[in-house]
Amino acid sequence: MTMIKPPAVIGIIGGGQLGRMMALAAKEAGFKIAVLDPAEDGPCAQVADYPIIAAYDDPAGLEKLSKLSDIVTYEFENIDADSLDELQKHVPVPQGSDLIRITQNRQLEKENLTAAGVPVADYKIIEHEQGLYDIIGTFGFPSILKTATGGYDGKGQVKLMSNDDLAEAAELIHQNGTCVLESFVDFDLEISVIIQRNERGETVHQPVAENVHVNQILHASIVPARISQAVRENAVKLANQIADHLQLIGTLAVEMFVDKNGEIYVNELAPRPHNSGHYSIEASTCSQFHQHIRSVLNWPLAPAELVKPVVMVNVLGQHMEGTLDAMEKYPHWSFHLYGKHEAKTNRKMGHVTILTDDLENTLQEIDESGIWQTRIKQEAQS
Numbered sequence: 001m002t003m004i005k006p007p008a009v010i011g012i013i014g015g016g017q018l019g020r021m022m023a024l025a026a027k028e029a030g031f032k033i034a035v036l037d038p039a040e041d042g043p044c045a046q047v048a049d050y051p052i053i054a055a056y057d058d059p060a061g062l063e064k065l066s067k068l069s070d071i072v073t074y075e076f077e078n079i080d081a082d083s084l085d086e087l088q089k090h091v092p093v094p095q096g097s098d099l100i101r102i103t104q105n106r107q108l109e110k111e112n113l114t115a116a117g118v119p120v121a122d123y124k125i126i127e128h129e130q131g132l133y134d135i136i137g138t139f140g141f142p143s144i145l146k147t148a149t150g151g152y153d154g155k156g157q158v159k160l161m162s163n164d165d166l167a168e169a170a171e172l173i174h175q176n177g178t179c180v181l182e183s184f185v186d187f188d189l190e191i192s193v194i195i196q197r198n199e200r201g202e203t204v205h206q207p208v209a210e211n212v213h214v215n216q217i218l219h220a221s222i223v224p225a226r227i228s229q230a231v232r233e234n235a236v237k238l239a240n241q242i243a244d245h246l247q248l249i250g251t252l253a254v255e256m257f258v259d260k261n262g263e264i265y266v267n268e269l270a271p272r273p274h275n276s277g278h279y280s281i282e283a284s285t286c287s288q289f290h291q292h293i294r295s296v297l298n299w300p301l302a303p304a305e306l307v308k309p310v311v312m313v314n315v316l317g318q319h320m321e322g323t324l325d326a327m328e329k330y331p332h333w334s335f336h337l338y339g340k341h342e343a344k345t346n347r348k349m350g351h352v353t354i355l356t357d358d359l360e361n362t363l364q365e366i367d368e369s370g371i372w373q374t375r376i377k378q379e380a381q382s
């Protein structure tokens with residue numbers, strides 16, 4: 001595919017904050033944006049040239065998107081892969097549908113990670129309730145049961161500490177069908193590597209992020225991650241191995257656990273820009289959103305180097321009020337709000353990015369702001 005240049009129209013399936021930040025990056029270069037999303041006035045629609053209000057698999061909506069767009073990308077993985085195949089007959093979708101099929105199903109994801117030769121936590125596929133009872137005796141506790149499809153931000157998961165949790169786990173299988181049972185990894189910290197590749201075969205990764213989760217939702221990212229050079233190199237090597245195996249075009253976010261011995265286990269994949277890469281807007285020489293557009297449009301990829309150490313903290317519904325107050329107090333914080341109308345508890349409303357020369361001070365400042373209840377540890381555990 002030849003490189004696509006402005007004023008082409010980029011179509012985005014999905015209209016949340018990831019679509020919005022992709023759109024803003026693309027518009028800087030003079031592209032126009034069409035977006036397909038069922039919500040009226042969603043985060044991406046607010047900045048798009050051509051909002052299309054329809055379900056992601058609505059044939060009329062998809063037809064409209066294909067007519068308006070010169071090329072199509074997506075901002076999340078839970079879209080219908082067959083619809084994407086249909087769409088490809090009418091408009092280029094450089095990322096294809098295979099990556100979507102794999103990353104929207106934890107079973108396929110685990111199988112592909114194993115085939116790529118990267119370590120994952122021990123796991124078993126559980127098709128029905130009886131399967132769980134049959135296996136748990138030998139598999140053991142603590143473990144974690146995850147629905148094969150549809151989970152996000154810790155939804156669709158049950159942690160199993162003892163037999164007492166079996167009833168809740170059985171209910172998850174009953175409600176959702178096939179699940180993946182995983183051993184609980186006693187990790188020191190979580191990291192992620194965002195890797196991006198174009199049709200020219202160029203691959204670039206963003207600086208490795210250290211991620212702090214609260215209630216299984218990303219709370220903060222610290223970059224550079226507080227890991228050794230050896231662990232960093234291994235993380236990047238594993239991400240490259242996966243990208244090669246999947247013949248990636250576009251963006252792949254690879255979430256990993258690092259244990260106290262520095263061993264890495266790959267947790268999950270996302271075929272799109274990732275919350276743990278939002279820091280890159282200010283702190284990388286090419287943000288994950290700019291690079292995503294480059295990779296999908298077959299532009300040469302730009303170096304993505306860390307400009308300065310950085311902390312990104314998510315703003316959920318319950319943090320909105322404090323964040324609005326902080327705008328007056330912290331001129332060195334970069335505020336990103338996604339334009340969502342209702343500030344529901346645990347809903348991702350925005351994030352703040354703080355470039356820093358003194359991580360200790362910055363973590364203390366975040367803590368003293370009183371916006372967030374969780375304290376980010378001064379020292380990475382290890």
Ligand code: ADP
Nearest residue numbers: 121151152153154155182183184185213216268
């Ligand atoms: P999602 O992000 O789609 O909700 P994840 O599988 O990434 O699902 O789980 C969310 C979080 O739950 C992880 O970031 C991690 O903190 C915790 N978690 C998930 N699986 C495990 C595991 N096997 N061992 C330890 N912690 C886990």
Ligand code: MG
Nearest residue numbers: 153255267268
């Ligand atoms: Mg995750």
